[in-house]
């Protein structure tokens with residue numbers, strides 16, 4: 001499966017070009033710089049087996065374009081959240097607490113992988129990994145490791161929630177979807193339909209790709 | 221000094237929320253001094269009540285589990301960063317159809333959820349106070365809308381609710397014209 005490169009839709013747009021504009025202040029620069037400095041290999045919550053599984057799972061859920069550099073360190077961001085112990089403020093009663101759900105879920109995904117292909121999840125071929133995750137998503141699992149953890153709920157409410165939240169908290173994904181990112185103190189001015197502030201991403205609707213690229217190069 | 225690491229509202233002063241590093245005077249009572257009221261939670265309800273009681277001359281202590289922010293220096297323009305405003309202790313959602321809540325359902329700081337609420341709070345229309353007799357549904361309120369009008373104004377001021385200067389319905393109603401200027 002070829003990863004979708006949404007940047008085609010906002011060609012040339014890079015939210016970080018606004019870093020020194022009035023859309024950011026010192027506090028914002030500090031916070032986003034720290035996020036950009038997250039080491040993609042750093043993990044404190046996961047042990048080695050969990051980490052390998054988590055990295056492979058993140059790759060399957062949100063494949064990133066090969067040429068993107070650096071990639072969003074999704075696994076490291078999920079690990080950071082789990083290590084901090086900071087929750088979401090609510091928990092579905094059918095799922096165990098966040099950290100327990102993840103440990104159990106990652107182990108169960110590995111156990112399911114062993115049944116599917118005789119190897120840990122991270123060593124399976126891409127297509128086999130996909131099959132395993134589809135089974136988890138649909139609840140069509142065979143491993144007893146799922147005892148006490150609903151695979152569908154784990155997939156939909158824990159795994160996707162944390163992976164997607166991490167991904168979309170990173171400037172690389174903001175550039176991809178044309179999101180403006182930090183907006184204080186400048187904010188936005190042109191509020192009418194079809195109006196665009198020069199510091200907003202320009203969308204390449206069919207036929208205006210080059211115009212969008214030119215506009216995006218001046219976003220700042 | 222970071223609001224997260226140590227309490228700021230001490231030594232007779234509290235952070236000035238409108239000025240970086242600024243302070244405003246704050247009445248403070250020693251641990252063994254009796255007070256008229258101790259209020260747990262300084263959000264929309266507790267904070268407003270504490271203020272009202274103090275203005276009427278009572279001695280009041282307000283307690284809050286969260287920090288005392290100065291938004292201008294403590295907040296970055298970033299959603300993940302601002303999750304530090306949320307009360308994220310675990311709440312269980314259960315039942316046949318467990319709701320998916322958001323993590324921003326309530327706040328944990330001096331000011332409570334008003335630190336990140338959207339400042340929109342619409343007044344009832346006069347006819348809604350008599351919805352059963354006028355509109356044929358619901359129930360009539362035991363009071364007249366005119367009795368409520370100055371309370372609305374008061375609470376809108378206290379909570380800094382945003383909205384039109386002249387309310388489009390009720391007393392002094394004026395039609396709003398939305399100008400289009402492009």
Ligand SMILES: Cc1cc2nc3c(=O)[nH]c(=O)nc-3n(C[C@H](O)[C@H](O)[C@H](O)COP(=O)(O)OP(=O)(O)OC[C@H]3O[C@@H](n4cnc5c(N)ncnc54)[C@H](O)[C@@H]3O)c2cc1C
Pocket residue numbers: 260261262263264265266267283284285286324325326327328329330331332333334336337338339340341
């Ligand atoms: C994102 C968001 C947007 C909103 N938008 C609007 C809007 O546009 N219009 C509107 O009318 N309403 C809005 N609301 C709702 C409104 O903010 C709340 O209804 C209101 O603030 C609730 O007031 P409260 O006093 O009950 O609680 P809160 O304002 O939440 O205050 C409770 C306080 O108690 C403290 N506390 C709790 N337990 C303890 C303890 N054990 N010890 C010490 N302190 C404790 C907390 O830290 C908190 O500061 C919004 C809420 C949110 C979260």
